[in-house]
Amino acid sequence: MDLTATTSELASAVADVARLLPGRVLDPVLAGVVLRAGPGGVELSGSDRERSLRLSRAATTHSEGAALVPAKPLAETLRALESPQVRLVVEGARLAVRTGAARFALPLLELGDHPGVPELPPVAGSAPAGAFASALAAVATAASRDDALPVFTGVRVHAAGDRLELITSDRYRLGFASVPWAGGELDALAPAVQLAEVAKQAARDERVELRADADRLALAWGGGSASTALLAAPFPDERARKLLAAEGECTVVLEADELAGAVRRAAPYSGANGAVQLAAEDGELRVRGSDPQAGESSESVKASVSGGLLTRSFQIRYLSDALRAFAGRRVELRVQSGLRSTVLTAEEDASGVRLTYLVVPLRTP
């Protein structure tokens, strides 16, 4: 194998593969990136059996072939290069990375031991890639990072007519988004954070294809594809939909960024529990913090308020995550009675994303 490529393009592709792969594996082969030089350019792929990624990049192939090398050292090496072009050559038991004045030699791993990237499952349909990526990024913040309860780390991807629905929940908040959908049936539960990560890659293209079978969900776009094993757990779907059918006793409409700023400024006063209070008042929403050491904060944000004037406390981190999903837009807060969750919604955005976000208020004395 012998090829020349643009350093920055190759560096970012190898970094993307390296990021997908687990940091520490028993089998070093699974921490490797497969480079395959062909007449059309270079293909980079990685897989730890659970998840896989395959990217195509432009390259001048001097001699076809394939090689498997540790992904992280290769990514670090390429990232540090200043030379605009880089040459990758297999030399004996080494992959040589060459620029004008420098040569880096990485040990080859046994290509035959690599599991390879699984075949993509059949096409289910497609969605606008940018909308899909931004919707997924928004709802992924409501997914749990705790692998002990896998179902709450997942995003439910569900085709409903001409919309593709994305649902996440860690039990304290719930993200629900939908984007335009052209295709047939699809119902899968996949790791949310990881899918959001590869969706960003797909957003380089116009549309992203979703592919699925009983075991895997895959994204495919011009320039690459990624797949992940499904989470084998039943998502509490009906419960989620019931929560979404919320009726606000009090409705507050305001600029998401203004409220996010006020919440950020209340953070030093959010106390040991990280709590912030929102109080609907006439023509404004008041953001309050109180901490025995740091003192008190109070800030009002202009808002149009209708219904009863309710007050709720929230985990500041959850509220900030929710508001970030609506950045740059007007958001409607529907405050429900008692300890029922507060619903954040906005109008469908220009790219066709509809988003609803639920946050459970804190029990206050």
Place this chain on the structure above:
Amino acid sequence: MDLTATTSELASAVADVARLLPGRVLDPVLAGVVLRAGPGGVELSGSDRERSLRLSRAATTHSEGAALVPAKPLAETLRALESPQVRLVVEGARLAVRTGAARFALPLLELGDHPGVPELPPVAGSAPAGAFASALAAVATAASRDDALPVFTGVRVHAAGDRLELITSDRYRLGFASVPWAGGELDALAPAVQLAEVAKQAARDERVELRADADRLALAWGGGSASTALLAAPFPDERARKLLAAEGECTVVLEADELAGAVRRAAPYSGANGAVQLAAEDGELRVRGSDPQAGESSESVKASVSGGLLTRSFQIRYLSDALRAFAGRRVELRVQSGLRSTVLTAEEDASGVRLTYLVVPLRTP
């Protein structure tokens, strides 16, 4: 006390005081910032008895007075504000921080319990502030961060005629700089990292005044002053000067940034010991790394080489620190025989800083 000030100016001044103060103290009064509003503006000061800082900033004083509040929450609050102006008012037992829509109330600490900022010791002389700050930043990287051996965390500040010398060493490297000096005798050992931090502040002014007595070293400039207790330990001065009188068996002259880049690129190949090898060759310096897992690297940097062609290994972190001190300049490396240190020097820069940096090579098999 009641004053209005520019938010960004006040925020950065309070942040500077907060940064100086220890994170956790038994006595909360020592984690406080004293605000004093007078006809000329506002004075901010902090002291933990060991070190102290006093800054003056422009402000409109509506009512004179003083207040003591926890420095970190005030710094966080001011940093998060978007409003260009901010008002600070004492209201009962609180300091209120007010902008148009927001009010933050911090509990007042007992001003009478604060030790105050000690009187500055007598003037020893002065130096150009920018040169002093950059020289100190360069040598501070060679000081130890380990408080167990205080003498190695210090910078020796020593007046020698019309030059002010700054010396640091953690035993594995040694930093020696001098800047123009107008003044009399001065010989003090002060915490290097902390002095470098306040010297950055002083660099807002043209010149910085150095003041000292048997216990303290202080910097004073238009807009503020800072003082620190001296380290009570004898610095191995003669030994350091002997080391500086080095004669290179091999001399290499090259661009510091080019070598720093090559060293950075060798980092993934620096192995468990973080070692990188420099080999003088004809017209170039070769930078090599080798690691059983990651592979090997080799890069040549154009250099003018004279004397014998020597090879030395270095701790990559120490070498990078040394080269950063010469950023943007040509540096001369004098490689000595055996395990004697390698000397890095450059010509006096435009601001009058002369700098020499020693790094001890690694013992290699």
